[in-house]
Amino acid sequence: MVKKILLALCGVIVIALPFIIRSEYVLHLIIYVCMYSVLGMGFSMMWKNRLISVGQAGFWAIGAYTSALLVMKVGMSFWLTLLIGGVASAILAFIVLGIALRAGPLVFFAISLVFGFIVIEVLGTVDFLGGWEGIFNIPTPSIGPFVFVSKTSFYYLALSILVINIIVYRALYNSRIGRAWKAIGSSVRLAEAQGINVYQYRLAASVIACFFAGVIGAFYAHYQTLLIPNTFGFLQSIYIQMYALIGGLSYFIAGPIVGVAVMVFLPEYLRIAAEFQPIFYGILLILIIIFLPGGVLSIPKRFPYLTRVLGRIRE
Amino acid sequence: MDLGLFFQVLVNGIAIGGIYAMVAAGFTLVLGTMKIFNFAHGEFYMLGAFVVYSVCEVLGLHYVFGLIAAFVSMALLGMFLQRVIVQYTYSGFFHTVLATIAFSAIICQTAVISFGKADRFMDSVFSGRLNIGGVVLGNDKLFLILLAVALLVGLYYFMKLKIGKAMRAVAEDQETAGWQGINTRYIFSVTMAIGCGLAGISGGLIVPVLAAHPHMGLAIFIKVLLVIIIGGMGSMPGALLAAFLVGLIESFGYQFVGVYNELLLMCLVIPLVYFRPGGLLGKPFAIPE
Numbered sequence: 136m137v138k139k140i141l142l143a144l145c146g147v148i149v150i151a152l153p154f155i156i157r158s159e160y161v162l163h164l165i166i167y168v169c170m171y172s173v174l175g176m177g178f179s180m181m182w183k184n185r186l187i188s189v190g191q192a193g194f195w196a197i198g199a200y201t202s203a204l205l206v207m208k209v210g211m212s213f214w215l216t217l218l219i220g221g222v223a224s225a226i227l228a229f230i231v232l233g234i235a236l237r238a239g240p241l242v243f244f245a246i247s248l249v250f251g252f253i254v255i256e257v258l259g260t261v262d263f264l265g266g267w268e269g270i271f272n273i274p275t276p277s278i279g280p281f282v283f284v285s286k287t288s289f290y291y292l293a294l295s296i297l298v299i300n301i302i303v304y305r306a307l308y309n310s311r312i313g314r315a316w317k318a319i320g321s322s323v324r325l326a327e328a329q330g331i332n333v334y335q336y337r338l339a340a341s342v343i344a345c346f347f348a349g350v351i352g353a354f355y356a357h358y359q360t361l362l363i364p365n366t367f368g369f370l371q372s373i374y375i376q377m378y379a380l381i382g383g384l385s386y387f388i389a390g391p392i393v394g395v396a397v398m399v400f401l402p403e404y405l406r407i408a409a410e411f412q413p414i415f416y417g418i419l420l421i422l423i424i425i426f427l428p429g430g431v432l433s434i435p436k437r438f439p440y441l442t443r444v445l446g447r448i449r450e
Numbered sequence: 451m452d453l454g455l456f457f458q459v460l461v462n463g464i465a466i467g468g469i470y471a472m473v474a475a476g477f478t479l480v481l482g483t484m485k486i487f488n489f490a491h492g493e494f495y496m497l498g499a500f501v502v503y504s505v506c507e508v509l510g511l512h513y514v515f516g517l518i519a520a521f522v523s524m525a526l527l528g529m530f531l532q533r534v535i536v537q538y539t540y541s542g543f544f545h546t547v548l549a550t551i552a553f554s555a556i557i558c559q560t561a562v563i564s565f566g567k568a569d570r571f572m573d574s575v576f577s578g579r580l581n582i583g584g585v586v587l588g589n590d591k592l593f594l595i596l597l598a599v600a601l602l603v604g605l606y607y608f609m610k611l612k613i614g615k616a617m618r619a620v621a622e623d624q625e626t627a628g629w630q631g632i633n634t635r636y637i638f639s640v641t642m643a644i645g646c647g648l649a650g651i652s653g654g655l656i657v658p659v660l661a662a663h664p665h666m667g668l669a670i671f672i673k674v675l676l677v678i679i680i681g682g683m684g685s686m687p688g689a690l691l692a693a694f695l696v697g698l699i700e701s702f703g704y705q706f707v708g709v710y711n712e713l714l715l716m717c718l719v720i721p722l723v724y725f726r727p728g729g730l731l732g733k734p735f736a737i738p739e
Binding site (some may be wrong): 244376416 | 675
């Protein structure tokens, strides 16, 4: 009951957020939080199957470019290309990752990494796709006369994608498929012995994760209105897994959101120069892996003493 | 394509293949013996190149000292990585992967900050060239190929020594090797030192031929991953065969398809994995649970 009230309160706050925060820049960061959360959740969905994909940024880029090119060269509606971007990246995931999975998780890891690089190379070298300078002036989405221009409207769009994503993922985790994933995550050999087709369930997880990566990529293209291949580089894929890890790899929905919030707002408030950010993130990641393998959300479980003290203070 | 050009491209391919073979051999050694996917392996290669550059160009010492310094310093850094970071992340295979990814990000960005993003060129050490029947062979490239082959042969005989046998025993079964009285932690350090040292020395070999750049570590790591996928995870002969294969494909691909040769490699790898999931000479690598 308390949980439900808290959840409702959170929902109200999240919906009213643009009216509480008047700063455009903070709202911009929050839109990024929504966007990266979707990517981080995709990563942790694969992690649930004990797969690591280092190519998520590649699939993100495919969604973004598909949508941007279809809107600009064919003249399709944004709402259609939002889905097509997701489908395109899901189809590529089905082909590339499906083949890579046959050779086991390690080859999957390696091929996803190589794939992320190839995507950037192709986007940069092929002139039709914009080249290294990128695509400019991507039109913003619109419904009838209403055109998305303000940060507030984009915030609601990002939020609705995130909420749909959470609903779908929750439904999946609570269904038969989610239980199979859980079995694979605890022991692959045991899951095989129970008659679970490990290959198919793992493939399903990667395709679903890449679909949402493509959808959020399409959103990103029309929010940012310009696409540069280097923004989807290797570091971005690394950041995506850091989001999931810092929040907690065993919290599949809340973990990435918390991780992204920490990663986006912490350097902002610590005022770290962009040059030193990878070093800061790297050290943070190593410290978290060594001292807090469960992530930020596992602090109450790991330090029960702290929780007890906090509880006493509240009383 | 006339014969002279053909041999020229062939020699270039063998030179690139030699570099890939050395980096991939070190990587496979670490992966096979310690069951660690060392993501930072390419960064050792990059740092080795910069060590040689600084020793030769800044301090003004001879190239050979640069190579020795690259080997020793990278071996020490590899031992540092093993003792300080990897050892405490044994909670899971992928936690180690994530830790080495973080380590590689730190090293790469440190190199960008301290050396800048520009290419660092070095004067050719063994100037002059050999002309064998119309095929022009730079002495640097010849030295590279000879040293790569010598080091790989040396590695082969090293694995026949007592410590090499101990390494193979640890690769076979860590626990049982421990029962036989093998100090596995010591073996781990030695393995890491050799693997990373090889990466460092091959980075040093490439400086006079190409250039040193902070992002070259990641670029070669991608190639090494392709080599490992083609050759088979954790299989040493497979890695060496695939390294020269990839070097030749890349060298000839550059002649025929130009900038798209990375795409070509990828297009070759995907069907290969489809038909032979374990690579050319390996079986699918089992991740320790």
